[in-house]
Amino acid sequence: MPAKNKIAFELLAPYNEKVSLMGSWNNWKRAPMKKSDEGIWRTNIALEDGDYEYKFEVISKSYFAAGQTMAVADPMSMEYTLDSHENSILRIRDGKRSKTTYQWLHDEKPLPPNAELIIYEMHVGDFRGGQGDTHDKPGTFATLIEKLDYLADLGINAIELMPINEFPGNHSWGYAQRSIYAVENSYGTPDELCQLVDECHARGIRVIHDAVYNHMETEAPLTKIDYSYWFYEQNMDEASLHFGPKFNYEHFDENMQRWPARDHVMNAMKMWISTFHMDGIRFDCTRAIRYYELLRWFSDEAHKTEGFKPFYTIAEHIPQDGTIAAVDGPVDAAWHDNFYRQLNATLLGTRYEGRDPFLTDEVLRVMDVRQDGFGGPLNTIHYLTNHDQERTMYLLGTAGGVFDDAAFRRAKLGATLLMTAPGIPMIWMGEELGQPTDKSIDPRPLQWDLLKNERNQDLFNHYKKLTHLRKSNPALYSDSFEPVLNLPGREILGYKRWTNDGNVVVTVANLTHYYAGPFEIQNAGLEDGTWHEMIFGYDVQVTGGVLSDTLGESEAKVYVRNR
Numbered sequence: 342m343p344a345k346n347k348i349a350f351e352l353l354a355p356y357n358e359k360v361s362l363m364g365s366w367n368n369w370k371r372a373p374m375k376k377s378d379e380g381i382w383r384t385n386i387a388l389e390d391g392d393y394e395y396k397f398e399v400i401s402k403s404y405f406a407a408g409q410t411m412a413v414a415d416p417m418s419m420e421y422t423l424d425s426h427e428n429s430i431l432r433i434r435d436g437k438r439s440k441t442t443y444q445w446l447h448d449e450k451p452l453p454p455n456a457e458l459i460i461y462e463m464h465v466g467d468f469r470g471g472q473g474d475t476h477d478k479p480g481t482f483a484t485l486i487e488k489l490d491y492l493a494d495l496g497i498n499a500i501e502l503m504p505i506n507e508f509p510g511n512h513s514w515g516y517a518q519r520s521i522y523a524v525e526n527s528y529g530t531p532d533e534l535c536q537l538v539d540e541c542h543a544r545g546i547r548v549i550h551d552a553v554y555n556h557m558e559t560e561a562p563l564t565k566i567d568y569s570y571w572f573y574e575q576n577m578d579e580a581s582l583h584f585g586p587k588f589n590y591e592h593f594d595e596n597m598q599r600w601p602a603r604d605h606v607m608n609a610m611k612m613w614i615s616t617f618h619m620d621g622i623r624f625d626c627t628r629a630i631r632y633y634e635l636l637r638w639f640s641d642e643a644h645k646t647e648g649f650k651p652f653y654t655i656a657e658h659i660p661q662d663g664t665i666a667a668v669d670g671p672v673d674a675a676w677h678d679n680f681y682r683q684l685n686a687t688l689l690g691t692r693y694e695g696r697d698p699f700l701t702d703e704v705l706r707v708m709d710v711r712q713d714g715f716g717g718p719l720n721t722i723h724y725l726t727n728h729d730q731e732r733t734m735y736l737l738g739t740a741g742g743v744f745d746d747a748a749f750r751r752a753k754l755g756a757t758l759l760m761t762a763p764g765i766p767m768i769w770m771g772e773e774l775g776q777p778t779d780k781s782i783d784p785r786p787l788q789w790d791l792l793k794n795e796r797n798q799d800l801f802n803h804y805k806k807l808t809h810l811r812k813s814n815p816a817l818y819s820d821s822f823e824p825v826l827n828l829p830g831r832e833i834l835g836y837k838r839w840t841n842d843g844n845v846v847v848t849v850a851n852l853t854h855y856y857a858g859p860f861e862i863q864n865a866g867l868e869d870g871t872w873h874e875m876i877f878g879y880d881v882q883v884t885g886g887v888l889s890d891t892l893g894e895s896e897a898k899v900y901v902r903n904r
Contacts, residue, residue, distance in 0.1 A: 343389040346436035352397050352415070354566050355380020355597055362386070363412070364395035364431075371398060380597050390436065394428035403568035413562040416520060416605070419616075421507050423526040427519065440616055443535035447543040452620060453498045455653045455673065456719055456818045459760075459808050460549065460767040461497040462727055465505060465528050466512055468770055469786045479512060479784070482529035482537040493544045495773060495801070496808025500541065501549040501623055501655075503728060505534070509558060514728065514782055515551070516625060517558040517585055521609040531616070538618050547620035549653065550613055554606045554639070555629035556585040563605070570594075571602050582629045590635055603635070607642060614646045621653035624672065627665065628658055637671035655722055663714025670716065677721040677764060680707045684725055687852055688733060688755045689741035699832040699852050705824045708762045708836065717820045718763035725755045727769050734777040747854060749775060749796045750895035753803045754850060757876065757897035760807035761838065761848040763822045773804040803876075810875050814901060816844040825865035833892065835862055843902070847872075847888065850897035857892035872900045 350362050352374070360382040361371040374382040374397075382397075396412045414421055418429035419440055432439045466479040468488065492500065504515030507523035515525065524531050538548045557563065563571045564586050572586040588602040613619055622643055627636060640654040654672040658665045661678035665671060683703055686696035697703070706712050710721045725733050733752055737743040743751055752775055759766050771778075774791045791797040811817045816838040826835030826849060835849040847867070851857035867883050874881060874890070876898055881890055890898065 344436065345387040345389045346433075347385040348388045348431070348433060348438060350374070350384050350386065350395070350415075352382045352399075352566075353380060353601075354382055354399060354402075355594070356567055356570065357382075357399050357402050359400045361398040362395065363398055365393050365428075380594075380599075388431075388433050390433045393431040393433070394422060394426075395431055396428055399566055401565055401567070402570070403565055404574055405568070406565065411565045413565050414520070416562040416566075417522045417608075418520070419523055419531050419612075421520065421523050421526055423511075427507075441531045441535050443532045443539070445535070445539055445618070447539050448618070450542045450545065452542065452545060452547050452651055454651050455765070457812060458499045458547065458653070458765050459497055459811060460499045460501050460722065460765060461492060461495075461770060462501045462503070462724075462767055463770040464503045464514065464728065465525075467784060467786045469789075479527060480786075481527075482533040486537055486540050489540055489544055489546065492546065495805055496812065497768075498545055498812070499547040499549060499620070501621075501767065502551055504551045504553055504625070506553070509560065512784055516553055518553055519558050519561045521553065521557070521606065522612060534617055542618070547651070547653075548618075549621035549623055549655070550617070550619040551623045551625060552610065552613070553625045554588065554610070555582075555626050556587045558585050561586065571605065578629060582626070584626070584629070587629065590630070590632060607639070610639060610643060611646045614643060614652075620647070620651065621655065623655040623657060625657055626659075627656040627672075627675075628660075633665065633671045636665070640672045661714075663710075663716075663720075666715050666720035668716040670720070674720045674722050674765060675715070676727070677707070677710065677713070677715070677723050679713055680710075680721070680723050680762075680764070681725065681727075681730070683707045684755060684758060685730075685733075685736070688725065688751050689736060690743065690751065690852075690854055691741055693740060699829075701827050701829050701832060701834040701852065704758075704852070705827060705834055705836065708758075708764075709822050709824075710763055718818075718822070719765070719820065721764035722767050723759055723762060723764040724767040724769065725759055725772065727767070729780075730769075731780050732769070732776055732778060733772060734775045735779050738777065743854075746796070747895070749800055751854075752800055754852075754895045754897050756800075756804055756807055757848065757899065758850060760804075760811050761817055761846065761899055762836075763820065763838070766811070768804070773801050775800045806876070810899065810901075814838075814844055814846050815840045816846045823865070825867075826860065826862050828860070831857060831860075833857055833860055835860075837865060837867075845902045847900045848897060849890070849892065849900075851892040851895065854894055856894055857896070859889065859891050862888040868902055871903045873903050875899045875901055 360374045363369045374384045415429040420430035422428045469480045506518045507520040511527040573589045576587045656672045656675040666675040686693040686698045737748040775797045823837045825837045832852040839845045
């Protein structure tokens with residue numbers, strides 16, 4: 342007969358009157374639990390190796406269900422069942438609880454430092470399997486692995502996964518979470534997530550965890566146990582920041598000498614970094630978290646947990662406030678909203694959301710991130726769009742009235758500016774394909790068949806060329822930036838990036854739909870000799886410090902000094 346070992350079960354519920362354990366091992370019969378002086382309910386159950394399901398039964402202390410008996414999943418379980426019961430899953434291996442059994446293969450693989458990142462934001466469910474996929478099944482960790490070579494070929498070296506914590510149902514953006522510990526069961530198991538991260542690392546691709554630490558979903562287990570212990574009963578934030586039960590980071594339990602919400606979140610964050618070997622965290626909606634000192638604690642502890650490997654903490658702080666990623670800011674970087682909004686209007690070629698499309702002064706200003714309140718380029722994440730915004734190709738048609746070849750020229754213009762401007766570039770999945778679908782919380786799978794079209798394949802190749810350009814020229818991930826051309830009347834601009842050892846890159850762009858013709862850059866400290874234009878692939882001669890060339894419709898060119 343297989344050996345049984347005592348397995349410990351715990352639930353923090355210091356002010357609840359009664360807690361019982363129920364599980365599949367004995368047909369869900371209740372086993373009473375005993376509360377310790379620290380407010381933790383405990384019991385031990387003798388179990389042999391295997392997989393089990395369990396829940397806790399509590400008498401609720403929550404204001405909306407006080408005194409009612411409720412069955413809740415374990416708030417700190419790593420797995421829930423993929424059914425309406427949402428039971429916690431327990432895996433016993435070698436007589437102990439097993440978080441994962443995955444054997445890591447690529448932990449020693451060198452990974453790119455923060456300054457060299459090219460991030461690809463993605464939704465696992467919509468990043469479907471192979472080319473020609475029928476789109477009838479949501480993506481999973483396993484199907485994402487099938488497409489990692491596509492991302493490596495594109496030149497991506499970091500992926501930012503939209504939330505992959507447990508959410509209700511089988512399709513969601515993931516921002517309404519039942520648990521900040523559990524892995525979303527429709528995407529796969531914790532072992533399968535480990536394999537995904539390991540396969541990314543094998544290809545030199547880092548993985549960034551999109552973490553929601555400002556709120557949870559209304560049916561989350563913590564809301565039913567003792568709502569006011571972890572959440573504000575009244576959310577005092579402005580209505581636009583009301584997403585669900587808001588963590589009360591101000592609540593300190595004097596009796597137990599504990600910060601309930603802070604401890605719960607911190608332990609979850611450390612678990613995700615250590616168990617799944619994450620390489621960064623993107624903190625969702627930090628305006629709703631609000632406290633810079635708390636964010637600094639989160640960020641500092643995340644770096645300590647990761648240890649010697651490169652790690653990156655990113656804030657989504659919208660509307661923008663650069664102080665969150667300034668020299669003494671609490672996180673490493675933040676989404677650069679002003680960059681997005683200006684470049685969005687510029688690409689549309691029409692006034693949009695209060696922004697003038699062709700203000701060269703403003704485009705150059707938002708590129709110089711220190712003029713926009715940030716500490717430097719490493720402190721900003723730049724993008725042309727993201728999951729919260731409409732796609733570039735969709736907006737070009739609906740808001741800009743731009744279609745066909747002209748639309749693809751605008752998309753390529755945007756990609757060139759994104760990849761050569763100071764800051765860390767982030768691509769929203771499908772932008773490299775020219776995907777034209779609208780923004781929706783409903784499924785919007787990637788349309789791989791677009792690559793059969795010449796213009797879409799050309800756009801993909803343009804992105805690929807730019808990622809190679811960026812990674813092979815340290816000037817493009819340095820902190821240098823200098824405008825070298827500003828012609829407001831012609832809507833032409835140019836800027837220089839460089840390193841101290843002589844790598845110099847110059848980008849020139851015609852922001853309009855019209856043929857711009859000849860231009861000259863002078864008095865910019867350009868070295869005489871042969872420079873190579875990287876987009877179209879030809880040489881130009883700089884004589885007397887003057888670079889001369891021409892620009893076509895919506896055209897950007899990039900020059901690198903040959904040595």
